[in-house]
Amino acid sequence: MRLSALIRLVAIIFTLLATWFFTHTYFKKTGKAISLRDFLGSSSKITSEKHPRNKCDNRKKCLRDFFAFKITSGAANVVGPSICFEDKILMSAVKNNVGRGLNIALVDGTRGILKKHQYFDMFSGDIDTFLTFLKEIPESTLVLIASFDDPGSKLNPEARQLLTDLGSAHAQNISFRDSWVFLGAKGIKGKSPFEEFLKNKPEKNKYDGWPEAVKLEGCVPRKMV
Structure with missing residues (x-):
């Protein structure tokens, strides 16, 4: 296996582990659950709250x-x-x-x-x-x-x-x-x-x-x- 390919593989594994560690720690402490829709829609929700309909x-x-x-x-x-x-x-x-x-x-x-x-x-x-x-x-x-x-x-x-x-x-x-x-x-x-x-x-x-x-x-x- 080439050195460059090995480095990319290690980087991917590290990213996955870091993501798992963060989500596991966060949800364990807060007890909150968040969906993809909630996450993607958070910015539009904030905008709506800042500019309510008159x-x-x-x-x-x-x-x-x-x-x-x-x-x-x-x-x-x-x-x-x-x-x-x-x-x-x-x-x-x-x-x-x-x-x-x-x-x-x-x-x-x-x-x-x-x-x-x-x-x-x-x-x-x-x-x-x-x-x-x-x-x-x-x-x-x-x-x-x-x-x-x-x-x-x-x-x-x-x-x-x-x-x-x-x-x-x-x-x-x-x-x-x-x-x-x-x-x-x-x-x-x-x-x-x-x-x-x-x-x-x-x-x-x-x-x-x-x-x-x-x-x-x-x-x-x-x-x-």
């Missing part, structure tokens, strides 16, 4: 007296919008409760409980029904809105003012096929800090005839009003 899959965790939310507008006229509040999907294409126009969820501003949700066709729908809906929103109610396809064609000055009164800074400018997401409240003083708006501009649109979807996430305080 409500609505948001990037930041909300403090105790805040509600987590995420609102995503529709993408063109193909992918529907979604509204998440406190880790519950209130409206989405999967739940089959969204539609072309403005999708609105009303949430109790103190308890965080869904009161009502409805979508309004702003292209061919009845604007009077929409006006009645806005006027009947109770005080201290959070209003979450996501656009889909066309949010602005039917909006008249009265409807725009009612949306402005909820805290919107862009309600006066919303028009055909704009992308818009918003969280306001009935009785709010001033403008809401929760709003994203993207104008429909043919030369800049991501899709053929529509701008890209917009997304809004954050933490809204209890008793915003």
Whole structure:
């Protein structure tokens, strides 16, 4: 037998003996057993513990007296919008409760409980029904809105003012096929800090005839009003 082969054989035997000695001593002292899956998965477990999932899959965790939310507008006229509040999907294409126009969820501003949700066709729908809906929103109610396809064609000055009164800074400018997401409240003083708006501009649109979807996430305080 060649000297090099003999050295390799001795090294292998030494490694096996050292491994056996370590595992035998460790398990004898601790009484623990560990599987290969546990060992290989330990790093991912640590990563998961360091970066736990937040409500609505948001990037930041909300403090105790805040509600987590995420609102995503529709993408063109193909992918529907979604509204998440406190880790519950209130409206989405999967739940089959969204539609072309403005999708609105009303949430109790103190308890965080869904009161009502409805979508309004702003292209061919009845604007009077929409006006009645806005006027009947109770005080201290959070209003979450996501656009889909066309949010602005039917909006008249009265409807725009009612949306402005909820805290919107862009309600006066919303028009055909704009992308818009918003969280306001009935009785709010001033403008809401929760709003994203993207104008429909043919030369800049991501899709053929529509701008890209917009997304809004954050933490809204209890008793915003």
